[in-house]
Amino acid sequence: MSKRNASKYDENLKRGIKLLKEFLSKNYIKYIYGFIAIIFADLCTMLTPILSGRIVDAIVNTTNGLDNLTTRRLLLLCSIFIGIALIKMLANFLTRLFVIGASFVLDFATRSAMFNKLLELTMNYYNKKSTGEVMALSTNDLNAVTRAMGMGIMHIINTIILLLFSATYLIINLNVTLTLAVFIPFPILIIIISQFGKFIHKRFKKVQESFADLTGKTEESIAGIRVVKSFVQEEYEIANFEKFNEKNYQANVALAKIRAIFHPTLSLLSNITYFILLIFGGLIAMDGQISLGEFIVVNGFLGMLVRPITFVGMIINFLQRGKVSVSRISELLYQQTDIYDGKYNKPIKEDKLPDKLRGDIVFNNLSFVYGEKKIKALDNISINLKHGYTLGVIGEVGSGKTTLVNLLTRVFDYEENQGQITIDGYDIRDLPLHYLRDNIGYVPQDNFLFSDTISYNVNFSLKQRSKDEIADAVKKSNVYEDVMEFPDKFDTLLGEKGVNLSGGQKQRLCIARALIQNKPIMIFDDCLSAVDVETEKEILANLRDEREGRTCIVIAHRISTIKDSDLIIVLGDGKIIESGTHDELISLNGEYNKMHRLQLMDELEGGAAS
Amino acid sequence: MTGMNKGFRAGSSAGRSISLDEKQKIGKDSLKNLLKHAIPYWPWFLLALLLVTMITVTELIRPYLLGLAIDDISKAISNPETVSDYKDHIMSLGIIFISVAFLQFVISYFNTIILNVTSAKIIKALRSKVFAHVMSLPFRYFDKTPVGSVVTRICNDTNSINEMYVNVLVNFFRDIFMMIGVIITMFLLDVKMTLVVLSVVPLMAFAAILFRKKARKIHTSIRARLSAINIFLSEHISGMKIVQLFNMQKVKQSEFDKINLQYMNENKSRIKLWGIFRPFMEVVSAIALALIMWVGGKDVLTSTISIGVVYMFINYSRKFFHPIMSLTEMYNTTQASLVSSERIEVLLNTLPEKKPVSAKSLYDSKGKIEFKNVWFAYDDENWILKDVSFTVSPGEKVAIVGTTGAGKTTIISLILGFYRHQKGDILIDGISINDIDLQELRKEIGTVRQDVFLFKGDIETNIKLYNDIPIEQVIKAAKTVNASKFINQLEDTYKEEVNHRGTTFSEGQRQLLSFARALVNNPKILLLDEATSSVDTKTELLIQEGMLQMMEGRTSITIAHRLSTIVHSDEILFIHKGRIKEQGTHKELLKKKGYYYDLYTIQYS
Structure with a gap:
């Protein structure tokens, strides 16, 4: 561990312990009840050998004529064993219920808080961490903390109390x-x-x-x-x-x-x-x-102490791992999200905003630099996209197409003095985040769907829409027939436990999911790559009606996808190389035309077409 | 072991649905299957059992010696004049005691070593066996089974069997031996007292059976809840962008809290169950203690037995009850091991790729490929290829075109022998593919898949894989396919590190690498699935050139998306819904004004 990492670890640990203290201050009563129960249980544990010793002494003394132990008294003494055991059973039960029970409350609350944080964090975080790493926090690390705060604390308190009590008893009463x-x-x-x-x-x-x-x-x-x-x-x-x-x-x-x-x-x-x-x-x-009975008491105490003491190692291990894990978990919980309301200016109050945006989008001298390597993803982009218009974006891999829409949806934020994006004249950073996103429909590149039913995935919002609405959206995105072929139609489960869809089917469901939301601004991020040419034509025809009155941004690799756009920009290395309509760009005889020809087949090779 | 749930995401290959029933039925043979892996190591287990028996004996000696000491003390107290005799006696008891303790130390040490090492050996061998078997499995298996679950079979399930050997198996025998040993010792000491101890056994057995039933239910349920949490998390971490862009955070939080709460509640039930079971067992053993003290105490008063024997019984009764508890608790581990063993068994019983009975050699392959009325379906009757016939002569370049799902990739898979066709025949150099050793066949073929898979390692090993190929040949292959340019620009050129899945390389670079990989073995046949995902124009040109270079002088079949590839082909097969609809050169097919012409005009004009 380098010095920097070590101090980071210490800081996280401190914060983590602060979190645990907060938890304890809310739940201390459970632990106190638990400790009282432990004391009772330990007293009972000690009473058993003490009672055995007493009985033995009484028997020995009786045989030596120093005492007179009647059968009745013996029976009475022996039945106390059962009484002790019953009290101990209750005490043990309560200990577990309180202490380990509390640790699972902690487990629940922490996991919930972790997920809450995960919902808040942005791609800046997820790009740095693998899914496995984040998952390990919820499984291995949280488990270690729960064990330390439950079993660990219970055993350590138990051992300390037993050691103290038995040593005290022996020193006071014995040699x-x-x-x-x-x-x-x-x-x-x-x-x-x-x-x-x-x-x-x-x-x-x-x-x-x-x-x-x-x-x-x-x-x-x-x-x-x-x-x-x-x-x-x-x-x-x-x-x-x-x-x-x-x-x-x-x-x-x-x-x-x-x-x-x-x-x-x-x-x-x-x-x-x-x-x-x-x-x-x-x-x-x-x-x-010492008497024989006392010899037996010591013997009994040893039997009672050996086990908890051999556990000490295990518990120390529990606590140590718990410590490391607490620090890791608090690192997540204290992670700062980098995109939030009020990061720049106070967001405009929603009652001062229209129900829905119109969708006049202006990119104004926008530039963006990615990550630590300082890769320039966008360089001085200016686009004026009027309400109801469709913008087609095309360009090489890594030319900045997705970055453009990531900035519009505030998946990333552009820096100060790096230009501006406005919608209907509002700087998007002045709009409440959820309001902004409420106005944008989005079809992602990676066609991500959740392992739930088809209708859940298409509906995907707070609003519960009718079956007809869902079917309608699915029809528009040309996947209705596929859905009807599944045994459970719209109730078909997707994912590992259900049906595995083809890439094209997924893409079309993602389109349906965006269409149903009925947003003034729509973004299609290369969302037709896995469907064949004919299907693409049909979907595009359907979308033509849908695009009416909406502002759309369509990103594509195939020229056929964006041909009909009102404005097409060609991106290269983060810059707009060319812009115009399809025909304009063709006659420009530049990159676009070259791409077009490559896709068609260039004149030499395409000689056969004539 | 901490759970290594890394949450592998299954490759999104192959369409059909999968429902792996995790709760495999545990048959009578499960235990037999589980134990059979140990058979080659039986002498070691026999030795371990012998040592366990010795440990049990030493365990039994200790209370006996202490009991004798107590009798010595009690006698010394009643007859103070003989104290020195008893003192000598107790000293010799002490020496025996400590000697036994040292003996036990040594035996336990060797026992643990033998068990752990033997078990580790078994697991190592089992793992190798399972892995080698997986490598031999046909493609259908991998289509149906997510990567994560295969990994779990090979790594985690074998681990869980290890638990069985190290902890369960030997503890089981130790517990049984202990119970038998205690009963024998007790009967030898005093029959009446033994019966007193045994009188509480029914109560204990009853509690144990009841507990076992409940525990099984709760533990299964906890496992299920935990896996639900893990699945939910891994999915939402991957799909977080969508959740956020659709403003679904609140819904998702409440969905998550619901399953999280279920998990907590199941855990609380478990706490309660355990909170009752163990303390209850202690109550039962307290009853036994009370009975021993009462019955024994009376007998001591009447001088029928000595106080030392009563002490021994108190100790022996504990040693007798403890195994009952641990056997009950052992059940969970056993169950998990049995399930794992069963899963491995199912895997090992999956049939490997068929090998021809008498393979004909492809010695000096020419590279001729013939399809004769081939029919193929992934499942019973859902024909993907229908009556497909064509011939590719050595050195010929063939392009396959058609809409998605027409069966193009299937043709390539069949030539590689990934699946078996149901009707007709596929001939390579005139030999039926069913009579060719698949490994030998695949050595003659270079393939490029749409999605390029890179291994962790360096560029060189990613091109030559593990084959023994000199670096010069690797460089030559890279040059031929235009990959050398970008490789030479890397800091460590051919030794440049490739990370997990090779994510540092661009799509185009990956494709070029896969070309080099296909070419480095100098194969007679090339099967290329042209990548659809676009790369920048410059790379595109490099790739096109590279492909043409590769194909020079080889038989090739390409699933073509680029027109440039198509026009350079000697022959084009147009496939539609599993049938070859048109066949000919680009010019010929355009003249026909048929399917190909339609596709051409839609796609390229």
Whole structure:
């Protein structure tokens, strides 16, 4: 860890602990109830050996004629065991309910807060983090925190209380030297466990890393299976897999070796305490310094303490992992979103805005620079798009087409002094974010749909629309017949657990999803690439009616998609290279014309067409 | 192990629906299947069992020695004059005690090592077996199965079986041995007291059975809820832009909170269940303790047994009850392992790609391809190819055109032997594809797929893959297909790092790399699925040139989208809805004014 990362970790940890404190201040009562229950449970745990000792002493004294233990008194004493156990059962139940129950409330609240934050964060965040990384926060990390705040706290409190109570009892009521002698191995035990814990943790991490590598390799081999098979690489893949498999095996064996020493060492040490009791306690009992019953009490206490103490290592591990995870989670929770209302000026109040925007869009000397590498994605773009007009955007991959609409929808924000986008004269950054987006219908490039029903995906808004409206939108985007072929029609589930759609079907459903929203501004981001030419023609014909009265931006690779636009711009390296109508651009005889010819076939090769 | 749920997204290949039932039925053979992987290692397990037996004996000796010590103390108290004898005796007990403890230490150590290492070996071997089997599976399997679930089979399910061997199997025997050992010891010590201890067993067994039923239900349900959360999260992280642009944050938050709440509630039920079960078992063992103390106490008063024996019974009863609890709790791990084992079994029983009984050699392949009345369907009768016949002579360039879903890609897949045609025949150099060893066949073919898959590594290995090919040949291939220009501009040229999925390379660069990959083996046949996704004009020209260079002197079949590719072909097949509708050169087909002409005018004019 570099110094910078270390201080970042500390800061996140501090904030994370602050969050935990906030949680505790709201839920402390649960923990207090839990601790009271633990105290009761521990008292009961201690009472059992004490009672056994008393009974033994009474029996021994009776046989030696010093006491008179009647059968009735014996029965009474013995039935107390059951009474103690019942109280302990209740106490234990309540402990778990309060403490571990509270930890799951924390689990719920944190996961919910995390998702809430995820909903707020922008592409700036998601471009930096992989899905797996973010998921791990909700699974592994949150799990570690929940365990630390539940099981971890419960066991640690339990162990401390037991140790304190039993030591106090022994010192007050019994021989101090014996108590000390028997308790000597405990601190050693704790030290050994925590040292071992570090070793085990290290090797465990190696196991996890090698497992992650193995999984990564496997995932790649399977995802690339078509290449592997086409190029007859199976045997090499197997050999390569073997390497990762072997590494994982070695890591596991290394872990096993240290684990194999760990547990026997623990039981050896606990046996040594019994040995001390046996020799030392046995001898002083014979000398009459302690009674037989007291010998049995100490013996019982040892039995009661050994288990929690061997847990200490595990719990320290829990707490340590919890700490690291808290810091990671708080990093997410304190993540600043970079696009929000009031980032620049106070947004205009909605009651001062029209219900719907008209859709006069002006890009004014707009420039945009991406990320740390400072790639210029847009360079001085000016477009004046009147209400009801369609803008066609075409250009090479990476020429800035998608950036243009990402700035319009405020997926990214352009910097100060880098130009301006206005709609109906409002700077888009002065409009409330959700109002702006409420006025824009969007069909994405990556045709993303959710694993829910078709009607959920098409409807996709707060408003519940009628079946007819949904069917209508689906018809307009030319996917109605496909939908009707599915067994459950509009109720067909999509995604892994349902039907896998073809790319073209997905794109058309995405179009339906945007159409149904009935927005004054529509953006189609290269959304017809996976449908064939004929279908494209039909969809375009349908859209022609839909575009009436709306401002549209259509991004495409195929010229046929944007041919009819009122204005076409050709982007290259973030600049507008050419602009005009289709015919104008053709007669301009520039890039557009070249693209057009390439797509048709250039004159030499296309000789056959004449 | 922490769950390694990385949430793999399944490749969006292949259309048909998948419903993998995660709750596979667990048959009688499950346990047998699970254990059979251990058969080659049986001597080690036998040794482990022997050691476990020894550990059990040492465990049983300890309370016995303590009981004897207690009797010594009690006798010493009643007869103070013999104290020194008893002191000597207790010292020797102590020495035996500590010796036994050391013995147990050594045995436990070796036992753990043997078990863990053997188990790791089993898992390693099983993993290799499963992976090798997966590599041999036919394409239909990968069409139907998401990548993530195959990975889970190979990595996670094998891990869960490891749990079974290391923890469950041996603890199971340890628990059983312990129970048997305790019963024998108790009977040898005192029959009446033994019966007293055993009298609470029915109560315990009843509770255990009840618990097991409930626990199974709750645990299954928790797993399901957790996986629902994971699926939801991974999907919404990928689709966050859509959620935000459609202003759906509030809806999504409440959808998420709903499943999150269900998860919490299931967990609370689990807490309650466990909060009752374990303490209840303690109540039962307290009943046993009370009975032992009462019955034993009376007998001590009448001097029928010694106080040391009563102590032994208290200890032995605990050692007897503990296995009952742990056996009950073990059930969950077993269940998970059994499910994993069953899944692996299903995978291993999936038939691999067929190998011809007596393969004819493709020695010195010419590269002639013939389709004779080929019919093909992915499922029973939904014909994708209908009566397709054509011949490609060695060195000929053939272009396939047609609308999406016409069956173009299927033709290429069939030539590669990814699927078996149902009717007709496909001949390579006059030999039926059914009689050719598929691996040998594929070695003669270079393929380029629409979506280029890059492996983690460097440029060189991405071109030559794992084949033993000198770098000169790699460079030559890259030059031929126009890839060398951009490669030479990279900092480390051919050693330039390629990350996971090669995301640092542009679409055009990826395509050029895949051309080089197809060419580097100098194949007789090229099968090209031309990429539709457009790249910039300059790269486009590079790609076109590269393709033409590649095809020189080879038999090639190209699914063509670019007109330039089409006009350079010796022959064009126009396919519509699984049938070859038209066949001929570009000029011939245009003259026909048929399907091809229509497509041509729509697309290019």
